[in-house]
Amino acid sequence: MNNLLSVQEQLKSGKLNLRDISDNYIQTIKDKNPEINAIVHFDEDEVRREASRIQKKIDDGLAGNLAGSVIAIKDVICEKGKKVTCASHILHNFESVYDATVIKKLRHEDALFIGRTNMDEFAMGSSTENSIYGPSKNPVNTSHVTGGSSGGSGAAVAAGMCDVALGSDTGGSIRQPASYCGVVGLKPTYSRVSRYGLVAYASSFDCIGPFANNVTDAALILQTIAGHDEMDNSSSTVHVDDYVSAIAEDAGNLRIGVPAEYFGEGLDEDVRNIVEEKLEQLQKKNVTLVPVNLPHMKYGIATYYILATAEASSNLARYDGIRFGHRANFKNVEVELSEEKAALQKELKNGNSSSLDKAFATIDSPLIRLYKKSRTEGFGTEVKRRILLGTYVLSAGYYDAYYAKAQRVRRLIKQDFEDAFRNVDVIVSPTAPTTAFKLGENMDDPLQMYLNDVYTISANLAGICGISVPAGTHPNGLPVGIQFMGNVFREIDILRAAKRLESLQQ
Numbered sequence: 001m002n003n004l005l006s007v008q009e010q011l012k013s014g015k016l017n018l019r020d021i022s023d024n025y026i027q028t029i030k031d032k033n034p035e036i037n038a039i040v041h042f043d044e045d046e047v048r049r050e051a052s053r054i055q056k057k058i059d060d061g062l063a064g065n066l067a068g069s070v071i072a073i074k075d076v077i078c079e080k081g082k083k084v085t086c087a088s089h090i091l092h093n094f095e096s097v098y099d100a101t102v103i104k105k106l107r108h109e110d111a112l113f114i115g116r117t118n119m120d121e122f123a124m125g126s127s128t129e130n131s132i133y134g135p136s137k138n139p140v141n142t143s144h145v146t147g148g149s150s151g152g153s154g155a156a157v158a159a160g161m162c163d164v165a166l167g168s169d170t171g172g173s174i175r176q177p178a179s180y181c182g183v184v185g186l187k188p189t190y191s192r193v194s195r196y197g198l199v200a201y202a203s204s205f206d207c208i209g210p211f212a213n214n215v216t217d218a219a220l221i222l223q224t225i226a227g228h229d230e231m232d233n234s235s236s237t238v239h240v241d242d243y244v245s246a247i248a249e250d251a252g253n254l255r256i257g258v259p260a261e262y263f264g265e266g267l268d269e270d271v272r273n274i275v276e277e278k279l280e281q282l283q284k285k286n287v288t289l290v291p292v293n294l295p296h297m298k299y300g301i302a303t304y305y306i307l308a309t310a311e312a313s314s315n316l317a318r319y320d321g322i323r324f325g326h327r328a329n330f331k332n333v334e335v336e337l338s339e340e341k342a343a344l345q346k347e348l349k350n351g352n353s354s355s356l357d358k359a360f361a362t363i364d365s366p367l368i369r370l371y372k373k374s375r376t377e378g379f380g381t382e383v384k385r386r387i388l389l390g391t392y393v394l395s396a397g398y399y400d401a402y403y404a405k406a407q408r409v410r411r412l413i414k415q416d417f418e419d420a421f422r423n424v425d426v427i428v429s430p431t432a433p434t435t436a437f438k439l440g441e442n443m444d445d446p447l448q449m450y451l452n453d454v455y456t457i458s459a460n461l462a463g464i465c466g467i468s469v470p471a472g473t474h475p476n477g478l479p480v481g482i483q484f485m486g487n488v489f490r491e492i493d494i495l496r497a498a499k500r501l502e503s504l505q506q
Contacts, residue, residue: 003217004069021070035142037118038161040133042115047115054110064108073117074150074153076199089379101194101229117152122199126453127151130381140479147176147178150174150211151180169209170460176452180435182481185209186212186467188226192238194229201311215498223240226240226491243492246496254285257291258427259420285503292427296412307410309389330366382446426497427485428484431468431482432456458485
């Protein structure tokens with residue numbers, strides 16, 4: 001499969017034309033998207049106009065470093081003039097008035113945007129089934145999920161609707177769907193890529209990163225979008241490496257840590273066998289396998305879902321129907337309140353005034369009722385669940401017992417990684433404990449859904465980088481992914497490991 005660098009050379013030589021490339025992608029979307037449901041916003045006329053504009057720049061020798069790349073964008077990243085709904089009814093009619101920093105950087109290098117991708121509502125989910133647009137379906141087997149929350153982006157790349165796609169990763173939302181769909185998915189170090197223009201789920205976890213068909217393309221996109229941004233106070237000033245050159249010139253021994261904690265109970269036996277077989281083969285690629293311990297990983301799921309939901313409840317408080325988001329019909333609210341008061345007044349005439357006085361006191365003001373009704377109508381089930389959980393752990397009497405304790409455990413998890421990286425370059429694990437499950441299989445079991453993130457959330461808790469790379473095919477015919485995690489700002493290391501794994505299959 002050609003990578004973007006190869007396509008760019010052919011565009012420069014005249015062997016390829018971006019207008020033809022874009023037409024092919026448009027046709028693929030028309031053919032496949034009605035079933036897969038990966039792209040939710042798509043303007044083919046605009047795509048063709050942009051393709052012609054960029055092709056002229058290529059012809060004139062003025063094109064940027066990404067000219068020829070066709071990119072889909074997760075519907076949680078702001079593009080000026082485009083709907084940004086986060087797959088939620090509460091933002092169904094919101095149109096962004098500015099570009100996210102990553103969009104500016106990609107546009108500056110002449111990337112061609114093909115469309116916006118489906119996702120779990122507000123990035124809360126592991127299957128892309130929690131969406132106002134309906135679920136995305138896995139291109140490998142459409143009776144199975146894509147993973148989530150960036151499942152639309154993973155499916156779009158896997159189905160050939162684009163070269164690469166941007167997603168966001170809060171607890172594995174790039175890496176897990178990449179594994180399920182059989183593509184490459186990269187989560188950078190927290191603060192490596194600006195979050196300006198990314199609609200927040202959990203601000204201390206969220207990261208923007210690429211999906212791609214190969215490791216080189218993922219490195220190229222990361223190299224473009226990484227770097228300090230004055231619009232994001234949390235973005236790092238650490239130098240951005242030349243990732244593409246680093247993996248092209250890769251040499252020397254690579255020490256890969258193998259934690260027993262990631263190969264224990266709950267891991268599908270066939271997934272284990274595929275991962276272990278690839279690790280054995282990697283030893284022929286100048287790789288040394290080193291046992292490591294991550295003793296606090298068993299607390300990862302609980303820690304993550306306490307902290308992430310706490311941040312979510314705070315971030316989503318702004319969507320109240322007054323300042324932001326869907327607003328319920330105020331006349332209906334007034335009618336409801338009027339009918340409730342009339343019913344109470346009728347009963348008041350029959351006595352028992354003390355209890356009725358209390359009932360009157362509990363009737364909301366019109367503003368509070370509007371707030372409640374707007375959020376009830378606007379948010380889906382999973383988002384409501386996480387808001388409630390987050391509000392609970394932040395409430396008086398429970399803050400120290402849950403939230404504060406989880407922050408301390410988060411520090412211990414980070415320390416585990418710091419200790420391990422003193423002896424190894426990267427740490428390996430399966431990306432997910434199983435292959436993609438069937439559509440609807442876990443919708444009534446949120447705990448089982450959360451456990452699908454068991455191998456990915458630790459990288460977000462520790463703020464380190466991670467990448468999922470296709471490792472093979474399960475006996476059930478679905479893809480299996482291997483995850484490599486690297487120390488902070490050591491994306492070069494995980495890209496080196498990923499490229500060596502990729503070379504085993506070429």
